[in-house]
Amino acid sequence: MVEWIISNKEWIFSGLGIAIISAFFAILKTKTPKGGEGNLNVSGDKNVIGDGNILQITNLTEEKQQSNIKIVDISLNEDKEFIVDIKLRNIGDQVAYIKEISFDILDYYNIINPQMTHYQLVESSHTYDVVLGKEKQQVFNVSQSIGANEVDRFQVKLASSIAETRMVTIYYLTLSIIYDEDNKVVKSEKYLWAVPSISEYAACYISHTSMEIAKKNYLELKRMNNYDAIKSNHFISILKSYEENKSDFLIKH
Structure with missing residues (x-):
């Protein structure tokens, strides 16, 4: 083997020893960033553990999923008033804030009273939460x-503002839930509802x-x-x- 003498000292290294030392310093050079000594700090959701020679990077937290609303069920109570019961679920990791509901009217028809009825109307003292008209989108x-x-x-x-007294408006519609600041939307299935009039009468x-x-109504x-x-159901x-009484108003040819 070839022997070397360094700095006038009696230290003797073999060629194999020099190769090991060179490899060691090469590892240090690749592991240590410029100007970096001792422990390192990294911003964000990662943590760096080490002494400048050995580095281990770990994730401290996983990114949370956004809020995600799902419609569980939409049911009706048509006994006295027309009440829509809405059940929702948030399957996301963040709180959802619902700020609007939208009724998207796909089609409608006002049932006309075939009986020429004369009313003594009274002003309604009841304020409905939602009164539908004939606009295509009502928010x-x-x-x-x-x-x-x-x-x-x-x-x-x-309730319907366009339905005649004692009559209903047939709405073919969908219901949309709008939530969060970025206006995410979840839309319901399609419904056919008979929505009552807002008007009231005394006699x-x-x-x-x-x-x-x-016949036209039918x-x-x-x-x-x-x-x-x-x-x-209504x-x-x-x-x-109308089906059961159609023989009274359908003209037979």
């Missing part, structure tokens, strides 16, 4: 929050009945029934009533 403010992996339930009373009398109006109900939608009962 209403709400204020609900759902925690991460939690559920919520709230109700909306519906009435009927002068006569129009078979032509009854044909429009049949048309609306062709939509692929979840139909309310709509189904109205259509059934």
